[in-house]
Amino acid sequence: MRRLLIALLLACAAIAARADGGRLQLRQAAGPFVVSLFSTPEALAVGPADLSVMIEKQGSVLLDADVVITLTSEDARVAPVVAHLSHVHATNRLLEDAVVQLPRAGRWRAVIHVSEAGHEGSVATDLTVANYSSRRGTVWLFAVLPLCAVALFAWVQKEKRRARRRRVLHPA
Amino acid sequence: MNPDLSDAIAASWSFPLWATLGLLLTAMVYWRGWRVARLTRPAELPPWRAGCFFAGLATIWLAIASPLDVLGDWLLLAHMAQHLLLMSVAPPLLLLGAPTVPLLRGVPRPWVHDGLGPLFTSRTVHVIARFLTHPATGWIAMNVAYLGWHVPAAYELGLRSPAWHEVEHACFLFTSLLFWWTVLQPWPSRTRWSRWAVVPYLVTADLANTALSAFLAFSNRVLYPTYAAAPRIFGLSPMQDQAAAGAFMWVVGSAIYLVPAIGVTMSLLSRRQSRSALVGSRSALVGSRHALVTIGGAPAAGKIHATGQPFDLLRVPVIGALLRAHYGRQSLQAISLLLMCMVIADGFVGHPMAAMNLAGVLPWNILRALGVLALLFAGNLFCMACPFTLPRELGRRLGWARLRWPQWLRMKWIGVGLMVAFFFGYERFGLWASPARTAWLLVAYAGTALLVDTLFRGASFCKYVCPIGQFNFIGSLIAPTALQVRSASTCGTCATRDCIRGNTQQRGCELELYLPEKRSNADCTMCMDCVKACPHDNVGILTRSMTQDVLAVEPTSSLGRLSRRTDVAAAALVLVLAAFANAAAMVKPGAAFLAAAGRRVPWLATSMGSFAGVLAAAMLAAGVVWMAAQTARGVASRREAFGRGALALVPLGMGMWAAHLLFHLAMGVPGLLPLVRQVGLDFGFHWLGAPQWGAGTSLLQANGLLQLQLLFLDGGLLLSLYLAWRMATATRVGQRLLAVAPMALLTVALYCIGFWLLLQPMQMRGVMMGAM
Numbered sequence: 001m002r003r004l005l006i007a008l009l010l011a012c013a014a015i016a017a018r019a020d021g022g023r024l025q026l027r028q029a030a031g032p033f034v035v036s037l038f039s040t041p042e043a044l045a046v047g048p049a050d051l052s053v054m055i056e057k058q059g060s061v062l063l064d065a066d067v068v069i070t071l072t073s074e075d076a077r078v079a080p081v082v083a084h085l086s087h088v089h090a091t092n093r094l095l096e097d098a099v100v101q102l103p104r105a106g107r108w109r110a111v112i113h114v115s116e117a118g119h120e121g122s123v124a125t126d127l128t129v130a131n132y133s134s135r136r137g138t139v140w141l142f143a144v145l146p147l148c149a150v151a152l153f154a155w156v157q158k159e160k161r162r163a164r165r166r167r168v169l170h171p172a
Numbered sequence: 173m174n175p176d177l178s179d180a181i182a183a184s185w186s187f188p189l190w191a192t193l194g195l196l197l198t199a200m201v202y203w204r205g206w207r208v209a210r211l212t213r214p215a216e217l218p219p220w221r222a223g224c225f226f227a228g229l230a231t232i233w234l235a236i237a238s239p240l241d242v243l244g245d246w247l248l249l250a251h252m253a254q255h256l257l258l259m260s261v262a263p264p265l266l267l268l269g270a271p272t273v274p275l276l277r278g279v280p281r282p283w284v285h286d287g288l289g290p291l292f293t294s295r296t297v298h299v300i301a302r303f304l305t306h307p308a309t310g311w312i313a314m315n316v317a318y319l320g321w322h323v324p325a326a327y328e329l330g331l332r333s334p335a336w337h338e339v340e341h342a343c344f345l346f347t348s349l350l351f352w353w354t355v356l357q358p359w360p361s362r363t364r365w366s367r368w369a370v371v372p373y374l375v376t377a378d379l380a381n382t383a384l385s386a387f388l389a390f391s392n393r394v395l396y397p398t399y400a401a402a403p404r405i406f407g408l409s410p411m412q413d414q415a416a417a418g419a420f421m422w423v424v425g426s427a428i429y430l431v432p433a434i435g436v437t438m439s440l441l442s443r444r445q446s447r448s449a450l451v452g453s454r455s456a457l458v459g460s461r462h463a464l465v466t467i468g469g470a471p472a473a474g475k476i477h478a479t480g481q482p483f484d485l486l487r488v489p490v491i492g493a494l495l496r497a498h499y500g501r502q503s504l505q506a507i508s509l510l511l512m513c514m515v516i517a518d519g520f521v522g523h524p525m526a527a528m529n530l531a532g533v534l535p536w537n538i539l540r541a542l543g544v545l546a547l548l549f550a551g552n553l554f555c556m557a558c559p560f561t562l563p564r565e566l567g568r569r570l571g572w573a574r575l576r577w578p579q580w581l582r583m584k585w586i587g588v589g590l591m592v593a594f595f596f597g598y599e600r601f602g603l604w605a606s607p608a609r610t611a612w613l614l615v616a617y618a619g620t621a622l623l624v625d626t627l628f629r630g631a632s633f634c635k636y637v638c639p640i641g642q643f644n645f646i647g648s649l650i651a652p653t654a655l656q657v658r659s660a661s662t663c664g665t666c667a668t669r670d671c672i673r674g675n676t677q678q679r680g681c682e683l684e685l686y687l688p689e690k691r692s693n694a695d696c697t698m699c700m701d702c703v704k705a706c707p708h709d710n711v712g713i714l715t716r717s718m719t720q721d722v723l724a725v726e727p728t729s730s731l732g733r734l735s736r737r738t739d740v741a742a743a744a745l746v747l748v749l750a751a752f753a754n755a756a757a758m759v760k761p762g763a764a765f766l767a768a769a770g771r772r773v774p775w776l777a778t779s780m781g782s783f784a785g786v787l788a789a790a791m792l793a794a795g796v797v798w799m800a801a802q803t804a805r806g807v808a809s810r811r812e813a814f815g816r817g818a819l820a821l822v823p824l825g826m827g828m829w830a831a832h833l834l835f836h837l838a839m840g841v842p843g844l845l846p847l848v849r850q851v852g853l854d855f856g857f858h859w860l861g862a863p864q865w866g867a868g869t870s871l872l873q874a875n876g877l878l879q880l881q882l883l884f885l886d887g888g889l890l891l892s893l894y895l896a897w898r899m900a901t902a903t904r905v906g907q908r909l910l911a912v913a914p915m916a917l918l919t920v921a922l923y924c925i926g927f928w929l930l931l932q933p934m935q936m937r938g939v940m941m942g943a944m
Contacts, residue, residue, distance in 0.1 A: 150893065
């Protein structure tokens, strides 16, 4: 009964959690498998990144493959990021997903290792990770814009009041 | 040169999104104003002036989007050509277009009257304007900017940083406009100095240009280190490039200053020109009065009023004819019905992965986004092309629809409940991830529409049941267009009232909206029945203020006073809250919050529990809006104050929906081609080819997309704040700030949440990218 309850909760949590989809970074054969790698955000940036993988074998999607992704930065001082992908956090059950922290901008080498029922395969691709601050740098203007508009509106209102007062004091 | 290289350079056009949008908007405003102003001022605004203005805008675009911009990083010569376009070609062309009056007349009259009018009468603004248009200011500003930005440190800064490069270009353009203002004296401005002063004004500017050009041409070292290290693509050495740039600036720049100097001299020496100058100055005086009248908002002449007809979509060639055609709407509906059938079929038998199935992509990522954008820019086009109303025609032809919708159900609560159920189900059951569920939903939707409209007369399904319809009705309250009568006096003399009663050729409005009393978009499906039924051709799709519906105090044709309808307020709140909730569920922190809540209180993780949680959260939010709206209540009832508060939040909600769905649209469109091929494979149409799924591109660059999203949210915030302000000032005479503060704080809090959500990595549901 307890196992059933845990399974139910896990299933519910999986439905509630959203962690898959994104840009297709790779679709390539790896041994008997076809591996598709998705990532979000659409342009990878320093910080959290959502990596999802779909594994297909002989035309059908595999749901029980063991998938490990290893991310290695071109900067040798940065430790590799290793993540074990699973369906637990994925809303779309066809995908296996993990959220990784990318600590440094630049080129990263992603190696995906898949194993299932004695079969194994690996694929690799390069990912470009942008500096997140460059994205933030473009954003401040849009936070300031409403402030400027409100300030301008307040000025117009003040001028209107002043004109009204003038008309009352000095009627034409 | 290598042909591949030249091809690559020729193809190196960029698309600066914001600059392009800004230039297009300016062109549209000018065109609108020029057409109106020309009716009363044909002598001052001949067509060649409009041509000059558009050529000036095109020159700016050419300077920043053409390969010149790319080459400017490697070749000083190209960079100088770009600067020349921005400083010496575009500004004179723009000013030759006499832009003051056309631009002011092109802006909607209420904006000029209420927004700009008080500013133009402000003494501060007058002082600033006089200072900026003073000849000395123009001369000094232009030359300081020109020489200052060519100092190596400043120039290198512009080359290194794109942002500073844009600042540099803005400096050049703005200061050059000030400089050329004195030379060209665009109508209706008046000369500040004698026209003879223009000659030394231009000649001395040329001296500064000559000095810099000579310095570049004859310098024995490379002044800008970037070019020393840049790849030499044309075989020019850095020194040769620098000398060529200097020579180019010298010859072309001098010509641009000296030719007008000669022209001004000759015109002043000519007696004929002197006489025309006198006439011109008189007309300038009259013109400036005319401009002041426009700015100040005083009643304008009758002729000007006569030309102030709002834009009418039905008068646009082709589009208007299509919409008015007897089978115009049915054609749109037939297309959408075909699409719906394809979605249902693919949902049931196509690829199980939503990203590779029409049912996973088309309704959720493409059509939803297009529908919301249409609401904001055009009107309720989704309902116009809705396929679900076609069954109504079937029921009508069979003669089964005889019942009237029960009186006690004539309200929006069923629609509101279905909206809540839909948004909850969308997240809870992952509709976007399951093509089969999406297909079932569409089948159920069509079945319900068929059942309701086959049994009941009129448009009962649209008006009381359809959750999409309720969403669109609320969203269209801030749409910029509405089906309205063109002339109220024509309706006053109409005895037949065909628009609502119908006639032998055409039925009247099924939603019981009587056009002369229709003051809002609520309940209007834009079915065009009234347009076709009106024997006087007096119904159009007219532009109007986006705040008109929400601020209206008169009762509307079918719903009465909107702010007094709690069901309408509830629908508005659902729309607003769902915008934020739907986006929150797509980002990691939102999902983590839900998961944590489910772990802490397991009951909340069940369907029943989560639905109860959603309802509780919605009630809590409604309570907050209720309380926040009460300070601006005035003499209105508490319920009406709540209604106003909820409606004031609609623009922010729509802004959030647009920002969110724009992301789906931008990411989804590039994947449509492989998706169509995938659907073809699913149905055995192999001639469409195999889908090439691969790493593709977004419709917009990541930063451009984010900026557009934030702009939608900013627009929503400002409109909501404005509505809250207007409602507070309408009901309370004193302490307006205090009255509006709670609603303003609530609006800003929601905006901050939206802003933060948009900055989070957002997952792209149900879309795979197509190889481009």
